[in-house]
Amino acid sequence: xxxxxxxxxxxxxxxxxxxxxxxxxPPADAExxxxxxxxxxxxxPELPLxxxxxxxxxxxxxxxxxxxxxxxxxxxxxxxxxxxxxxxxVDQLAALSTEDCLVQLxxxxxxxRHSVRVQRIRHTExxxxxxxxxxxxxxxxxxxxxxxxxxxxxxxxxxxxxxxx
Numbered sequence: 001x002x003x004x005x006x007x008x009x010x011x012x013x014x015x016x017x018x019x020x021x022x023x024x025x026p027p028a029d030a031e032x033x034x035x036x037x038x039x040x041x042x043x044x045p046e047l048p049l050x051x052x053x054x055x056x057x058x059x060x061x062x063x064x065x066x067x068x069x070x071x072x073x074x075x076x077x078x079x080x081x082x083x084x085x086x087x088x089x090v091d092q093l094a095a096l097s098t099e100d101c102l103v104q105l106x107x108x109x110x111x112x113r114h115s116v117r118v119q120r121i122r123h124t125e126x127x128x129x130x131x132x133x134x135x136x137x138x139x140x141x142x143x144x145x146x147x148x149x150x151x152x153x154x155x156x157x158x159x160x161x162x163x164x165x
Contacts, residue, residue: 069131072156
């Protein structure tokens, strides 16, 4: 269907074509889904359970059967922040740190409870059985870092701790 459209300036009129509206619905199936009968359940082969926070495979830097340094760093930071927020006592870190580190931790505590969140944890293993780690912590008003050194002494233990504000 076309109709001439007069224009004042032009010597020839423009044509306006009216097209049908395109169909927006998808084409219909020949047979609805419920007419084909009940779907059969197919048993998939069982896959091994993989836990997202499983301990990494032992490397040359750690003896067999001992969790890796990254997992030990995460455990220590979580316990440290629990002490800082008042959910855990300082003495409960005795299994994860040496006596010198506990004394330093007691000095760091101010008595006030903090609401903190870990942004990231990084670690490096400069020697077998030694890990140097840093955790970036988000406090309510600013960010700060926790630098610590873990050594494998029958298990990963913190031997030095420094809070960087």
